[in-house]
Amino acid sequence: MMPADGRCPPLPRGTGSGRFARAHDGAHRGAGILGGVDPQVVRYSDRPELWETFGGLFAEIWPEYNRHGETLNHYWAQLYDVFPEWQFVLCDPGDGTVLAKGHTIPVAWDGTDSGLWPGIDATIAAGFGLRAAGGQPTAVSALAAEIPPRHQGRRLSGTVLRAMSGLAREAGLDHLIAPVRPSRKDRYPTIPIERYARWKRPDGSPFDPWIRAHTQLGARIGPVIPRSLHITGTVREWESWTDMRLPETGDYVFPAGLAPVHIDRDRDLGEYWEPNIWIIHPPSTGPGSPS
Numbered sequence: 001m002m003p004a005d006g007r008c009p010p011l012p013r014g015t016g017s018g019r020f021a022r023a024h025d026g027a028h029r030g031a032g033i034l035g036g037v038d039p040q041v042v043r044y045s046d047r048p049e050l051w052e053t054f055g056g057l058f059a060e061i062w063p064e065y066n067r068h069g070e071t072l073n074h075y076w077a078q079l080y081d082v083f084p085e086w087q088f089v090l091c092d093p094g095d096g097t098v099l100a101k102g103h104t105i106p107v108a109w110d111g112t113d114s115g116l117w118p119g120i121d122a123t124i125a126a127g128f129g130l131r132a133a134g135g136q137p138t139a140v141s142a143l144a145a146e147i148p149p150r151h152q153g154r155r156l157s158g159t160v161l162r163a164m165s166g167l168a169r170e171a172g173l174d175h176l177i178a179p180v181r182p183s184r185k186d187r188y189p190t191i192p193i194e195r196y197a198r199w200k201r202p203d204g205s206p207f208d209p210w211i212r213a214h215t216q217l218g219a220r221i222g223p224v225i226p227r228s229l230h231i232t233g234t235v236r237e238w239e240s241w242t243d244m245r246l247p248e249t250g251d252y253v254f255p256a257g258l259a260p261v262h263i264d265r266d267r268d269l270g271e272y273w274e275p276n277i278w279i280i281h282p283p284s285t286g287p288g289s290p291s
């Protein structure tokens with residue numbers, strides 16, 4: 001019977017996630033909260049009923065406005081049906097605690113920076129288009145890594161990335177790429193993404209913690225994506241999503257926004273483009289490579 005609190009039941013030996021059930025590689029063993037134990041990777045295709053037990057575990061991951069991307073939502077609604085083997089959770093194999101969720105999609109990338117898509121909207125559309133056309137993927141794009149607030153700050157993000165690379169390798173796809181939502185950009189919404197992407201800490205590592213989690217695994221920063229995720233709504237919708245009054249036409253900084261939202265009172269329209277940054281993980285020697 002499935003526990004009701006989002007816990008993973010033990011996987012029977014030989015089922016589920018195969019050789020990428022171990023998301024840690026040797027170099028990172030012991031770095032997380034698992035005390036050196038490898039987390040289980042459980043794919044939606046393995047245990048769809050598990051997803052019904054999450055309750056509010058992942059409810060507060062995204063700010064409200066971020067849930068209203070028209071293109072992203074259109075495809076996201078079909079993600080589990082069309083790509084069930086590319087959606088997964090990480091579980092503590094000891095007590096079954098669900099620690100994180102990962103979303104990915106196979107894509108056909110030519111390996112060049114100019115061949116990357118102009119945003120997460122375009123990337124997810126390309127993944128669905130490729131599948132519909134029966135095309136061959138060459139890479140895997142991360143779409144989201146989600147660590148519930150109660151498990152954040154425990155260095156699990158690298159484990160999620162290694163699991164994503166493991167899924168890619170299992171499918172014979174070398175590259176993991178990611179249109180990354182920089183997690184501290186919300187504190188600097190008026191700084192252009194081109195400049196923010198270049199900010200460094202005194203030790204020379206990227207300023208942004210989520211970008212850093214990627215580069216610590218050998219990934220490089222690729223092109224910036226000023227217009228990655230498109231979110232539009234009426235003025236009233238934006239007022240409710242941001243919990244702000246937006247009395248006149250203009251650009252507004254708002255809580256958790258990575259860039260300002262443009263409000264047009266005459267057209268009753270609020271338009272926001274979320275900026276992202278492409279991150280490219282190295283082939284074969286990437287995160288989670290067999291050590």
Ligand SMILES: CC(C)(COP(=O)(O)OP(=O)(O)OC[C@H]1O[C@@H](n2cnc3c(N)ncnc32)[C@H](O)[C@@H]1OP(=O)(O)O)[C@@H](O)C(=O)NCCC(=O)NCCS
Binds near residue numbers: 154213
């Ligand atoms: C982004 C996310 C996956 C990162 O996971 P996390 O558990 O918060 O971070 P980790 O503990 O793995 O740490 C990764 C880095 O962030 C830093 N970090 C973690 N929490 C931090 C905080 N509150 N403030 C500043 N830095 C922080 C860590 O120090 C570490 O950097 P370092 O190794 O250089 O010291 C997680 O916060 C999350 O799910 N956020 C909501 C959804 C999201 O934005 N996903 C990413 C876009 S798809």
